[in-house]
Amino acid sequence: MASKVAVIGSGISGAVCASILAKNGISVTIFESARGPGGRMSQRREHCEDGRELLFDHGAPYFTLNANNLELQSLVNSWESRGLVAQWKEKFGSFDYSSKSFVNVDEEVNMRYVGVPGMNSVCKALCQEPGVETRFGHGIGRSDWLMDHNTWSLTNMDGQDVGHFMGVVATDKNTFLSRFTDVTGKQPPIDLNSDSEVGFQIKEIPAFPCFALMLAFAEPLSSIPMKGGFSFKNSEILSWAHCDSSKPGRATTSERWVLHSTAKYAELVISQSGFQKPSPALLTKVAEELFQEFLRTGIDIPQPFFKKAHRWGSAFPAVSIAREEKCLWVEKRKLAICGDFCVRPSVEGAISSGIAAAAKFLERLAT
Ligand SMILES: Cc1cc2nc3c(=O)[nH]c(=O)nc-3n(C[C@H](O)[C@H](O)[C@H](O)COP(=O)(O)OP(=O)(O)OC[C@H]3O[C@@H](n4cnc5c(N)ncnc54)[C@H](O)[C@@H]3O)c2cc1C
Structure with a gap:
């Protein structure tokens, strides 16, 4: 060459x-x-105090393709045939903080693809x-x-x-x-x-920032009716949650969830703390705030054995x-x-x- x-x-x-x-x-x-x-499609490797390894897709949880994009569809099909991606066929929906209830997504959505074994x-x-x-x-x-x-x-x-x-x-x-x-x-x-x-x-x-919260539970969160993911309505703090361990090709020895903050919440934190690399103390505080907002759903959520936040300073270009x-x-x-x-x-x-x-x-x- x-x-x-x-x-x-x-x-x-x-x-x-x-x-x-x-x-x-x-x-x-x-x-x-x-x-x-991977950049914003990275997979995060974490270790618990007992040495257990946990993997999280802490950036993009999945991707979709526009139905008319035949060139990309054929590229993604080739990745699928190599076993690099798979369709994530789980239930998705939303949770409304006002009514404290879940709504399933019924409308036809494009196929959701995930990287296998990680994004x-x-x-x-x-x-x-x-x-x-x-x-x-x-x-x-x-x-x-x-x-x-x-x-x-x-x-x-x-x-x-x-x-x-x-x-x-x-x-x-x-x-x-x-x-x-x-x-x-x-x-x-x-x-x-x-x-x-x-x-x-x-x-x-300009770009919108986002904090991701990685959680690992010993038991499944069985009171959540959708095991794919769901968006949050009427929360100033949380925008999205998904069960990372429900994706194809992931270890199921624990149940791992990833939550995303709203851009508004992330912007507020950054305006107070600055744009430099966030300190461990700040990330701990953010992790607690995001988790408290998750608890405010009223869903039965046990204590996770792992909880850590990550900041994406420029998650989505505006x-x-x-x-x-x-x-x-x-x-x-x-x-x-x-x-x-x-x-x-x-x-x-x-x-x-x-x-x-x-x-x-x-x-x-x-x-
Ligand atoms: C929390 C979150 C949720 C998301 N959800 C979705 C979703 O549901 N669906 C969807 O389609 N997309 C989603 N996205 C967006 C998606 O991840 C991005 O659009 C896509 O991954 C961007 O790819 P990229 O190659 O343009 O940039 P990036 O992935 O950002 O790649 C840029 C790379 O350049 C490297 N780099 C930077 N500076 C240097 C340097 N000086 N020298 C060497 N390397 C350098 C970086 O480390 C990085 O790896 C999400 C993103 C985030 C963060």
Whole structure:
């Protein structure tokens, strides 16, 4: 493989983009700042005091596809036939705090897909495909376009040179937004100031935050009539709950639930505590508040043997910056920007954006 592209981020948009490029003869290195793949489709590994291991899909609980999206449906079918995803065929509904009652969801909903054995399974598999090299724990701290050589030079967060590439795919808004500087005091790794057109389009990408609460119970929560998940109505604090251990391919030695806060609650906590990494004390306080709100349903909920909160500072982008194009492309530097913030705040949006970014490289290399 002659050409080399660097993909920054192993979330679903980056993983899909890398896999398409590799299948078309372009070798790819994915750089991921986290220890594992998946981004907001990650699976969290936790250990109880007695050493027991617990796994939680603490980001996206599942994804759906628009019925007309035949290209994505065939891609997801191929993942399903490889055993990477499966349909989550459980009951779903909602709980209304005003009437203190559950309502089943009767309407026709698109198929709900989950990764097997965790939401990160697709990203994990795509990161290991032939032609794709993945370097975890390698956050990109700096990238320089060397005009004389027509290549990118990338440096990781520790200041180490990690190689030269003919093109770069950026999949996280923090890699190019100046907002990154406000929070970390550092320059974002990709400087878009020289690309006036693109830079102008993306000065800011607001996003809604969310806290996720991971709970593990020794006994099933048998008073909850739907074992898939349910949304909450008329709560300022909770928006969603799902039984993670009810998904196909999960261990059923304990019953694990994941609850999501409302964006309003998360925004309030962040406005009081700041945007820096949340302290363990803050996460404990949030976990207690979310759990108390769960108890306020009046459902019979026993004490969990595991309870921990996680903050997603930018869970759902509030805007879409590329709509029809589905990604941004800077021709003179062979830079593609993709991710859900380009299309829609969903796994489906992120996949279409990753496909569009790969297509840009393939079009340019074909000419
Ligand atoms: C709580 C929650 C619930 C959700 N619910 C749903 C749902 O029900 N259905 C649905 O379809 N979607 C849902 N989503 C949204 C969905 O998860 C996202 O739309 C999708 O996963 C985004 O993928 P992405 O590739 O665009 O970005 P990400 O997954 O965010 O990937 C970006 C990656 O880049 C990495 N990165 C960032 N900076 C650097 C750097 N400098 N160097 C190297 N790597 C870097 C990050 O670590 C990350 O892995 C949910 C998300 C959350 C958080």
